[in-house]
Amino acid sequence: MSVIPDPRDPHGVRYPLAALLTVAVCAVLAGATSFAAIADWLYDLDEADQQRLGFTRGVPAGTTVWRLLIRLDATVISKVLAGWLRTRTQPVTARPRRYRTVIAVDGKTLRGARLPDGRQTHLLSALDTSTGIVLAQVTVDTKSNEIPAFTPLLDAVQAVLGSLTDVLFVADALHTQTGHAEQITGRGAHLLLQAKGNQPTLFAQLKAVPWAQIPVGDRTRDRGHGRKETRTIKAVTLHTPGGIAFSHAQQAVRITRTRTTGGKTSRETAYLITSLPAADAQPADLQKWARAEWLIENQVHNVRDVTFREDLHQARTGTGPAIMATLRNTAIGWHRIHGEPNIARATRRADRRSHDLITAVTSTYPRTQ
Numbered sequence: 001m002s003v004i005p006d007p008r009d010p011h012g013v014r015y016p017l018a019a020l021l022t023v024a025v026c027a028v029l030a031g032a033t034s035f036a037a038i039a040d041w042l043y044d045l046d047e048a049d050q051q052r053l054g055f056t057r058g059v060p061a062g063t064t065v066w067r068l069l070i071r072l073d074a075t076v077i078s079k080v081l082a083g084w085l086r087t088r089t090q091p092v093t094a095r096p097r098r099y100r101t102v103i104a105v106d107g108k109t110l111r112g113a114r115l116p117d118g119r120q121t122h123l124l125s126a127l128d129t130s131t132g133i134v135l136a137q138v139t140v141d142t143k144s145n146e147i148p149a150f151t152p153l154l155d156a157v158q159a160v161l162g163s164l165t166d167v168l169f170v171a172d173a174l175h176t177q178t179g180h181a182e183q184i185t186g187r188g189a190h191l192l193l194q195a196k197g198n199q200p201t202l203f204a205q206l207k208a209v210p211w212a213q214i215p216v217g218d219r220t221r222d223r224g225h226g227r228k229e230t231r232t233i234k235a236v237t238l239h240t241p242g243g244i245a246f247s248h249a250q251q252a253v254r255i256t257r258t259r260t261t262g263g264k265t266s267r268e269t270a271y272l273i274t275s276l277p278a279a280d281a282q283p284a285d286l287q288k289w290a291r292a293e294w295l296i297e298n299q300v301h302n303v304r305d306v307t308f309r310e311d312l313h314q315a316r317t318g319t320g321p322a323i324m325a326t327l328r329n330t331a332i333g334w335h336r337i338h339g340e341p342n343i344a345r346a347t348r349r350a351d352r353r354s355h356d357l358i359t360a361v362t363s364t365y366p367r368t369q
Helices: 017-029 035-044 047-052 062-069 074-086 146-161 178-186 200-207 283-292 295-306 320-337 343-351 354-362
Strands: 003-005 014-016 102-114 120-128 133-139 168-171 190-195 218-224 227-237 251-261 264-274
Touching: 014 017, 017 035, 017 062, 017 074, 017 320, 017 354, 035 062, 047 354, 062 320, 074 133, 074 146, 074 320, 102 146, 102 283, 102 295, 102 320, 120 146, 120 295, 120 320, 133 146, 133 320, 146 178, 168 283, 178 190, 190 200, 190 283, 200 264, 218 283, 227 283, 251 283, 264 283, 295 320, 320 343
Parallel strands: 102 168, 168 190
Antiparallel strands: 003 014, 102 120, 120 133, 190 264, 218 227, 227 251, 251 264
């Protein structure tokens, strides 16, 4: 078993890395929101549970827990924990005819986690929308933006899944880049990307499509929270892909959302392109997959802020911000695959049953994917 020495211990006490990671995962599953809270969770365990976790020579001080965790490689830890979560997922027995794995990509700035020079940490993540597991997360260079981080993120997702063949990536307009399209399709995957002002030529060409002549492909209606919403989608095959200023575009898509709240009606129109032909992506499919882009914001980033108080966490040192974000992703994914839609309630329930939580986390599961 790998061990990590306590950097400040003159007697050379070493703590098992697996034990330390297990503690960190269990603590955050139970609602811990900081390194100090992780250490507190460990201290609150009885001696028998501490030994079950691998701490047979006492437990590390809170400062030691912090020092050890911020030395870890955040990308490696993300890969390890994503792979571990995937062994816990249940096999899907019945899938729709055109089922495919849909990965939503989005970035998030950790507002409280400023670096020593005052800049904020920004992370780019990839969510498997069918399982709720964040498959990969990479730190964006503070002197750059998300675009150069996209290829390392694809590499990390591929390392977890083994192959990207037939996987569909959905992302916001920032990632509607020719280079990204080449990277995705070159690995056998597909894309569904929105076009906005960052691609003015593409946006103008999509807007100029004679949409009035194209029949509605799918329409959905939702009602709730005092509002009514209708989403209408049209899709058209691009018979001459060279006529659209984006490589690998097979279909052009227009989604119109009409929302009525308190007697006031608003309308928004979005234009997208996809590398999937119509035979593999009907309008109803595209409607569902386009909405999957929101899941990473609603089910991951928002939960990290509200439940785990991420923006109040002022981690500054080493890989601390990324490690804590990965632990929060792991907790969210764990509770999702165990059928817990309310993560806040799930963490409170887990905190009351620490012994059972340790058993569940450390048990061996057969790999199902």
